[in-house]
Amino acid sequence: xxxxxxxxxxxxxxxxxxxxxxxxxxxxxxxxxxxxxxxxxxxxxxxxxxxxxxxxxxxxxxxxxxxxxxxxxxxxxxxxxxxxxxxxxxxxxxxxxxxxxxxxxxxxxxxxxxxxxxxxxxxxxxxxxxxxxxxxxxxxxxxxxxxxxxxxxxxxxxxxxxxxxxxxxxxxxxxxxxxxxxxxxxxxxxxxxxxxxxxxxxxxxxxxxxxxxxxxxxxxxxxxxxxxxxxxxxxxxxxxxxxxxxxxxxxxxxxxxxxxxxxxxxxxxxxxxxxxxxxxxxxxxxxxxxxxxxxxxxxxxxxxxxxxxxxxxxxxxxxxxxxxxxxxxxxxxxxxxxxxxxxxxxxxxxxxxxxxxxxxxxxxxxxxxxxxxxxxxxxxxxxxxxxxxxxxxxxxxxxxxxxxxxxxxxxxxxxxxxxxxxxxxxxxxxxxxxxxxxxxxxxxxxxxxxxxxxxxxxxxxxxxxxxxxxxxxxxxxxxxxxxxxxxxxxxxxxxxxxxxxxxxxxxxxxxxxxxxxxxxxxxxxxxxxxxxxxxxxxxxxxxxxxxxxxxxxxxxxxxxxxxxxxxxxxxxxxxxxxxxxxxxxxxxxxxxxxxxxxxxxxxxxxxxxxxxxxxxxxxxxxxxxxxxxxxxxxxxxxxxxxxxxxxxxxxxxxxxxxxxxxxxxxxxxxxxxxxxxxxxxxxx
Numbered sequence: 001x002x003x004x005x006x007x008x009x010x011x012x013x014x015x016x017x018x019x020x021x022x023x024x025x026x027x028x029x030x031x032x033x034x035x036x037x038x039x040x041x042x043x044x045x046x047x048x049x050x051x052x053x054x055x056x057x058x059x060x061x062x063x064x065x066x067x068x069x070x071x072x073x074x075x076x077x078x079x080x081x082x083x084x085x086x087x088x089x090x091x092x093x094x095x096x097x098x099x100x101x102x103x104x105x106x107x108x109x110x111x112x113x114x115x116x117x118x119x120x121x122x123x124x125x126x127x128x129x130x131x132x133x134x135x136x137x138x139x140x141x142x143x144x145x146x147x148x149x150x151x152x153x154x155x156x157x158x159x160x161x162x163x164x165x166x167x168x169x170x171x172x173x174x175x176x177x178x179x180x181x182x183x184x185x186x187x188x189x190x191x192x193x194x195x196x197x198x199x200x201x202x203x204x205x206x207x208x209x210x211x212x213x214x215x216x217x218x219x220x221x222x223x224x225x226x227x228x229x230x231x232x233x234x235x236x237x238x239x240x241x242x243x244x245x246x247x248x249x250x251x252x253x254x255x256x257x258x259x260x261x262x263x264x265x266x267x268x269x270x271x272x273x274x275x276x277x278x279x280x281x282x283x284x285x286x287x288x289x290x291x292x293x294x295x296x297x298x299x300x301x302x303x304x305x306x307x308x309x310x311x312x313x314x315x316x317x318x319x320x321x322x323x324x325x326x327x328x329x330x331x332x333x334x335x336x337x338x339x340x341x342x343x344x345x346x347x348x349x350x351x352x353x354x355x356x357x358x359x360x361x362x363x364x365x366x367x368x369x370x371x372x373x374x375x376x377x378x379x380x381x382x383x384x385x386x387x388x389x390x391x392x393x394x395x396x397x398x399x400x401x402x403x404x405x406x407x408x409x410x411x412x413x414x415x416x417x418x419x420x421x422x423x424x425x426x427x428x429x430x431x432x433x434x435x436x437x438x439x440x441x442x443x444x445x446x447x448x449x450x451x452x453x454x455x456x457x458x459x460x461x462x463x464x465x466x467x468x469x470x471x472x473x474x475x476x477x478x479x480x481x482x483x484x485x486x487x488x489x490x491x492x493x494x495x496x497x498x499x500x501x502x503x504x505x506x507x508x509x510x511x512x513x514x515x516x517x518x519x520x521x522x523x524x525x526x527x528x529x530x531x532x533x534x535x536x537x538x539x540x541x542x543x544x545x546x547x548x549x550x551x552x553x554x555x556x557x558x559x560x561x562x563x564x565x566x567x568x569x570x571x572x573x574x575x576x577x578x579x580x581x582x583x584x585x586x587x588x589x590x591x592x593x594x595x596x597x598x599x600x601x602x603x604x605x606x607x608x609x610x611x612x613x614x615x616x617x618x619x620x621x622x623x624x625x626x627x628x629x630x631x632x633x634x635x636x637x638x639x640x641x642x643x644x645x646x647x648x649x650x651x652x653x654x655x656x657x658x659x660x661x662x663x664x665x666x667x668x669x670x671x672x673x674x675x676x677x678x679x680x681x682x683x684x
Contacts, residue, residue: 002031003046003060007431007457008188009216010233011061012449014086017237018059019429025245030055031431031449033461034072042072043434045444048390048414050075057082057244059237060090082247084240087130094247096240096257100134103229103261107211108142110227111181115209115269118148121172123158123165123184123193132160135185135213154179158189165192166199173200180208181269187212187219187228194222194268210268224267232259332356332460336467345464345471346396350403353447358460360424361447362417363396365435365468367410392443394418416446433461437469511562512569515584520592523582527596528647540603540638541650542593543658544572544610547631547666549589551623564619564630565589571617575610577602591632592651600638600671607634607669631667633658638672 002015011031019029034046049055050072058081073090076083083093111117122139125132143150153176156168165184173196182197184190190212197204204210204224212219215230236259246253332352339345342365353361368391392413394406409418416432417424424430431449435442445464449457507519515523527539546552546568553561565585572583572591577598586592595603611632619630635658637650653672661670 002029003034003058007031007033007449007461009218010186010214012457013216013233014061014237014240015429015449017234018241019237020234021238021241027056028426029429030425031429033431033433041439043436043441044390045413045432045434045441047071047075049432050079050081052414053079053081054414054416055081057248058084059240059244060085061087082244084243084247084253086236086240089130094243094253094255094257096236096243096259097130098231098233098236099258099261100131100231101138103213103231103263104135104138105142106261106263107183107213107227107229108139110263110265111183111209111211111269112142112146112148115181117181117209119151119154119179120181120183121154121156121169121179122150123156123169123182123189125158125160125185125189129160132185139183158184158186158192160186160189162188162192162195165189166196169193169196170199173197173202177202182208182210184210184212187214187216187226190226190228190268191218191222194226204268205270215264219264220266222268227266227269228264229261230264231261235259333463336463339467339471340474342395342468342471342475345467346403349396349464350398353398354401356460357450358398359401359448359450360428360430361396361398361445361460362394362421362424363443363445363464364392364394364413364416365443365472366413366441367391367393390414394421397421398447399424413444416444431457431461433465435465435468437465440469442468442472509569509585512566512585514569514573515582517584517586517592520582520584520586520594523584523594524647524651527580527594528641530596537597537641538599538638539641539647539650540595540598540600540636541647541654542595542603542607543586543635543651543654544568544591544593545633545658545662546589547626547633547662548621548624552621552630555621555623567617567619568614568630568632571613572610574613575606577606581606592654598638600636603636603638604669604671607636610634611667611669626666633661633666634669635659635661636669636671 002018015031022029032046032049034042058076060083083090085093085095087097089095124136140150156172158165158168182193184193190210194204194210197208202208212226212228215228219226219228239257239259243253335348339348390413391410393410397404397406407418407420411418428448430446433445435444445460447460507516509516552564569585576583580596582594584592595606614630614632621630622628635654637653637657639645639650657670657672661668
């Protein structure tokens, strides 16, 4: 298994070498992208594969910001899987590295000695990345060896990315242009730098020389073609496979294997041929490839010219292929953005996969997303069908450049494919991309990448997760909306309460989560005016106070006091008899309840239920003289709405009843008289 943090040309060239070496041994290759979009954690499917021992060994192409996630390292360590890294070192595992020192030194000799550069700009890579650090160190050493100082203002952070390099160099060129070369520590950064140079109306190599590192396909197809360093990436992949196989067979393997690099000089650092010919300087003409000077006359070698024409034809074909793939990738991005259902996605993928040249592609969705599971036994059945693993369902099977019917089997996702398709895992190269957006894992994509074509790979890897997340999120929202509508239809009596909750979010108590005093007062007024004044409806108010709460805080601290109040609020909510009842925090340790339509007998039942629930909660209160656990006193007042009393009189009566309950010894219920005789109180 090749574990990568992305699929750029660099990764594809490495895995190409791995694939060749494995094909000789008839061993398939699985490429797993450990690059979750919008999350800092490794996708769980990557960890599942390692924990279940699916790969026979791991080759990790990593950078410092992605591979050193603790959960990933822990999974590899626990699995004791033969592991080789490229670049960064994993403790206890051998690594394959390119000879950055040799390649960078040859590049600097070319720039400083052959081309006469004296004041270069440096486009740095990723901090703490071993390749970036080694290349920058050689850059500085070679300048110092020639007595050339380096102006630190000419160092910009490219982060191995074109956008970062473009912005950094653009800002530098806005301030100053007194440098004669741009040395980017990888080709991708060089492409961004080239865009910035063109943006400022400058020319490469006439105004500035430009170099990269990696010798990607884009370096020979750019204009001008990019001088770079070839790291023998394919050879790195082959050497990594050899090391993994040695480890798997129990043989020793060198702790570090260094693969040579070589300088590739192209037009971005060489003189313009036309200008040299016009200058007619024999000494310079003789230096040009394919040129012979006879009696002062420059003669071009026909075989050389034929070779150059052939190179140009090959480059043209490569550019045409790239344009076609870019067009297909853009078309996929546009068509998937219009998808609203999974059926739309499948319909769009069929022709897009063909245009992108993808031979095989399988799309699996989390079964719990793809099939609603409502019955109590369904989940266990699905887990059994998946062999106890995380259940998945295949929704797309694309083979032999056409879409085939998908088998209905539910399978464990670490198996990657259902039983009837498992033979697909035994041949060739497949790339696994978790469909993960912002930590939400929807499933996974398994497809055969097009050799040396990162455009088609990136189109699938980036656009599909975003599209599927959008489609499934839309479906989830639609399902949720339908469920809400069903509930509203069945329980229309709750509609007003639900709307009130949505509109009255500000009336929630921040600590306990129940209604606050403002909500209590509003509910009391609404309940009072909602009844027919000529009718006989009752309205009850309960006032509750947690007994000896100051002593509780003094003994256990305010954090424990907050938790106790949350428990009291929970007990109060569970004691409510009707959706229209409102429990609220009145202030501090005091709570208030509105019971529309409740008579005294019903209110007392609610109060007793509350006290019973609170007693069962058994919150220790050793500082209380009432009981060894937290208790509460309750005052109740009930009045017919048809009376001339004001609702505030009802609150005052309930509060007075609460006071009486506390005077009588706490942890009891006191009921005020009905109607106009609210001043009389009765203990329960």
